[in-house]
Amino acid sequence: MKSLLGLLIVAVLVFGAVPAYSGEAVQMWKCEVDDAVNEDQVEAHSAEWLAAAKKLDGGANIKAQIFFPVAVNATGEMDAMFVLVFPSFAEWGKFWDAYGDSDAADIEEDAEEMIVCPDSVVWESFKVE
Numbered sequence: 001m002k003s004l005l006g007l008l009i010v011a012v013l014v015f016g017a018v019p020a021y022s023g024e025a026v027q028m029w030k031c032e033v034d035d036a037v038n039e040d041q042v043e044a045h046s047a048e049w050l051a052a053a054k055k056l057d058g059g060a061n062i063k064a065q066i067f068f069p070v071a072v073n074a075t076g077e078m079d080a081m082f083v084l085v086f087p088s089f090a091e092w093g094k095f096w097d098a099y100g101d102s103d104a105a106d107i108e109e110d111a112e113e114m115i116v117c118p119d120s121v122v123w124e125s126f127k128v129e
Helices: 002-021 039-053 089-099 103-110
Strands: 024-033 063-067 080-086 115-125
Touching: 024 089, 039 063, 039 103, 080 089, 080 115
Parallel strands: none
Antiparallel strands: 024 080, 024 115, 063 080
């Protein structure tokens, strides 16, 4: 009985500690930018979107980056990469649950003639030190 109770306590501690050690949620989109749009316009639009996104549940700690290719072999149908980093998958989930009817979603929709990012991948990220 003591060993069963000890095993149960260890299991609870392990499962309770997993969220503390889980990696960041990183979502990356491949984006196509209209030829008449420059990088400054994309950056300004992204900053406007991020300000609205940070107001959503789960969005307060979002970090965002835009990557523009400089020297590449082949990007296919990609002019830029838009990357969001959430401290946890719990915040990522809360954010996307709240996103549908948000100001951030409206800002994204308003910019569809400027930039379109149809494909995304979600990664789990761990720092290597």
